[in-house]
Amino acid sequence: MSKELIxxxxxxxxxxxxxxxxxxxxxxxxxxxxxxxxxxxxxxxxTLRIIGGFQTPTSGDIFFDGVRINAVPPHKRAINxxxxxxxxxxxxxxxxxxxxxxxxxxxxxxxxxxxxxEEEIHQRVMEMLExxxxxxxxKRHITQLSGGQQQRVAIARxxxxxxxxxLLDEPLGALDLKLRKDMQNELKRIQKAMEITFIYxxxxxxxxLAMSDTVVVMDAGKIQQIGTPExxxxxxxxxxxADFIGESNIIDGIMRADGVVEIFNRRFRCxxxxxxxxxxxxxxxxxxxxxxxxxDQGQLKGTVTNVTFKGMxxxxxxxxxxxxxxxxTTDLSPVGxxxxxxxxxxxxxxxxxxxxxxMFGDYSSYSEEYEEISxxxxxxxxxxxxxxxx
Amino acid sequence: MKNKxxxxxxxxxxxxxxxxxxxxxxxVVYAFSTADGGFxxxxxxxxxxxxxxxxxxxxxxxxxxAICLLVGYPVAYMMAKEGPGFQRIASVLIMLPMWVNxxxxxxxxxxxxxxxxxxxxxxxxxxxFDLINSVFGTNIQYFKMIGTSGAVVxxxxxxxxxxxxxxxYSVIIKLDNSLLEAARDxxxxxxGVFRKVILPLSLPGVxxxxxxxxxxxxSTFAISxxxxxxxxxxxxxxxxxxxxxxxxxPHLGSAIAxxxxxxxxxxxxxxxxxxxxxxxxxxx
Numbered sequence: 001m002s003k004e005l006i007x008x009x010x011x012x013x014x015x016x017x018x019x020x021x022x023x024x025x026x027x028x029x030x031x032x033x034x035x036x037x038x039x040x041x042x043x044x045x046x047t048l049r050i051i052g053g054f055q056t057p058t059s060g061d062i063f064f065d066g067v068r069i070n071a072v073p074p075h076k077r078a079i080n081x082x083x084x085x086x087x088x089x090x091x092x093x094x095x096x097x098x099x100x101x102x103x104x105x106x107x108x109x110x111x112x113x114x115x116x117x118e119e120e121i122h123q124r125v126m127e128m129l130e131x132x133x134x135x136x137x138x139k140r141h142i143t144q145l146s147g148g149q150q151q152r153v154a155i156a157r158x159x160x161x162x163x164x165x166x167l168l169d170e171p172l173g174a175l176d177l178k179l180r181k182d183m184q185n186e187l188k189r190i191q192k193a194m195e196i197t198f199i200y201x202x203x204x205x206x207x208x209l210a211m212s213d214t215v216v217v218m219d220a221g222k223i224q225q226i227g228t229p230e231x232x233x234x235x236x237x238x239x240x241x242a243d244f245i246g247e248s249n250i251i252d253g254i255m256r257a258d259g260v261v262e263i264f265n266r267r268f269r270c271x272x273x274x275x276x277x278x279x280x281x282x283x284x285x286x287x288x289x290x291x292x293x294x295x296d297q298g299q300l301k302g303t304v305t306n307v308t309f310k311g312m313x314x315x316x317x318x319x320x321x322x323x324x325x326x327x328x329t330t331d332l333s334p335v336g337x338x339x340x341x342x343x344x345x346x347x348x349x350x351x352x353x354x355x356x357x358x359m360f361g362d363y364s365s366y367s368e369e370y371e372e373i374s375x376x377x378x379x380x381x382x383x384x385x386x387x388x389x390x
Numbered sequence: 391m392k393n394k395x396x397x398x399x400x401x402x403x404x405x406x407x408x409x410x411x412x413x414x415x416x417x418v419v420y421a422f423s424t425a426d427g428g429f430x431x432x433x434x435x436x437x438x439x440x441x442x443x444x445x446x447x448x449x450x451x452x453x454x455x456a457i458c459l460l461v462g463y464p465v466a467y468m469m470a471k472e473g474p475g476f477q478r479i480a481s482v483l484i485m486l487p488m489w490v491n492x493x494x495x496x497x498x499x500x501x502x503x504x505x506x507x508x509x510x511x512x513x514x515x516x517x518x519f520d521l522i523n524s525v526f527g528t529n530i531q532y533f534k535m536i537g538t539s540g541a542v543v544x545x546x547x548x549x550x551x552x553x554x555x556x557x558x559y560s561v562i563i564k565l566d567n568s569l570l571e572a573a574r575d576x577x578x579x580x581x582g583v584f585r586k587v588i589l590p591l592s593l594p595g596v597x598x599x600x601x602x603x604x605x606x607x608x609s610t611f612a613i614s615x616x617x618x619x620x621x622x623x624x625x626x627x628x629x630x631x632x633x634x635x636x637x638x639x640p641h642l643g644s645a646i647a648x649x650x651x652x653x654x655x656x657x658x659x660x661x662x663x664x665x666x667x668x669x670x671x672x673x674x
Contacts, residue, residue, distance in 0.1 A: 052575060073574070081572070
């Protein structure tokens with residue numbers, strides 16, 4: 001996982017003066033599982049479509065294996081796509097859907113059109129059916145398949161062409177939760193087995209963390225952060241990333257010295273440094289990094305205002321001086337009780353102020369926000385950013 | 391009745407029973423009987439006499455349908471692919487003639503195609519006949535257009551072309567763009583996308599276009615009489631004669647109508663049978 005395969009250089013995309021992608025710079029390594037993660041309209045699907053060749057950036061360049069491919073049409077790229085709603089051909093059966101790409105004559109070195117022999121097509125289609133666990137489904141009609149099976153046909157149809165890169169546009173969006181989890185493992189397994197690059201678009205942060213080697217967090221047409229899932233979760237670059245990935249309390253703080261941050265006029269030890277003295281910062285504290293202690297032993301003291309039982313833990317909302325935190329704990333603290341909290345230095349993450357500061361982090365409107373975050377069932381109609389709207 | 395709203399369908403159901411089912415029953419009864427009222431197959435025995443007219447009707451209708459398809463498909467395709475501006479203009483232009491009375495439209499073709507009609511006057515004015523005559527040493531004063539099978543076919547194409555364009559257009563416009571992108575993604579160039587995806591998926595539109603052009607074409611009588619000048623008698627004319635003309639014989643007329651109906655139904659059945667797979671696919 002070292003060789004660079006795709007590079008987007010200063011890519012900007014605008015539709016009628018509406019900037020959808022704003023100067024994107026991104027490189028993707030060979031055999032990497034990279035995820036473009038962000039909310040609807042962040043530009044992730046546009047980025048994917050630029051790589052696939054369905055859109056040409058307004059400005060900027062895209063390179064494949066060092067060669068500029070801005071003007072190369074989709075059918076001449078060694079890239080295949082799994083579309084959001086599968087886009088299987090309804091007039092063909094499973095076998096013919098998968099064989100579609102193989103049946104198209106390829107141009108050889110001498111410029112001659114060559115057709116694959118029927119035996120090879122048959123062999124490759126059958127192999128692929130096995131890879132996606134659809135053995136024996138070859139004669140089925142597309143309409144006779146469940147969503148998960150259609151999904152796997154779409155993956156097989158793309159992979160059978162042995163692309164160097166597979167693009168996946170919210171491929172699990174229409175599946176139910178259980179099936180999503182299975183398919184996540186399945187995709188990861190296929191990617192490892194086929195040894196090709198996957199570029200995956202999703203708005204589901206859990207999915208992104210679970211599957212990716214590299215996560216690219218996007219918002220408003222800009223890349224907010226690129227990193228491993230651990231980096232993204234543990235060291236978010238700004239309040240947007242911290243809020244979008246997992247749950248976080250984002251609090252105004254002041255950096256008093258390297259390793260010392262002040263929140264609510266109290267000083268906490270932390271592991272961050274490199275800030276100006278007395279620089280205002282955003283402080284991220286993950287709900288699971290907070291220890292609840294008796295009130296008199298706490299670094300901060302607050303009142304529990306809401307308790308939700310989540311199975312593995314309680315989600316409790318605690319009011320500290322008018323700012324509401326989400327804390328996850330296995331011990332029940334009833335609503336109305338006064339508690340104290342302690343935070344270890346490695347539970348505190350300090351970020352530079354950005355234009356996202358102050359937009360997230362307060363759980364005053366917890367219930368609504370929670371609804372939104374936990375809504376794993378994805379309605380494709382809501383997410384039009386990659387579709388006709390553009 | 392499950393739904394109170396279906397009560398509103400009762401008038402039409404009654405209408406259908408009275409004016410669709412009953413007439414067909416009457417046609418059948420008439421076809422299998424003679425003027426004295428007894429059962430007879432004699433009407434069908436005479437059918438061979440009219441083989442020429444049967445052949446001509448189906449031949450001209452087939453030619454007209456084929457031309458409509460060849461002309462109409464590209465137009466429908468363009469309408470679906472071009473922007474909404476072109477779409478609007480094209481559909482108005484296609485629909486506009488249909489707001490003018492059918493007979494009037496056909497009469498105007500008469501005055502265009504006549505011996506001294508607009509076309510021949512135009513050809514004469516630009517010196518086309520002089521040119522031909524000087525080159526080939528002939529003595530042509532006009533082209534005979536009216537009264538030919540070509541004129542009949544032209545009339546059919548002109549009148550029924552919209553019925554070919556519109557169903558094809560409405561199928562193509564509904565094609566999911568992601569299917570076309572998927573085909574390109576899998577390596578198909580524009581021609582490949584058309585041949586392997588757009589064409590097969592638009593077949594249901596083609597089939598209903600063919601039905602909607604072929605059926606009225608094969609049974610037309612006004613067009614063949616006005617533009618065929620009496621020399622291009624078709625089934626519609628023949629049947630009309632049996633009911634209104636001097637050859638009054640509704641039993642024979644019914645028999646001819648019945649045979650034509652059976653042939654058309656068989657044609658449609660065979661065609662739709664072939665198209666079944668695609669039809670299902672588009673239902674998706």
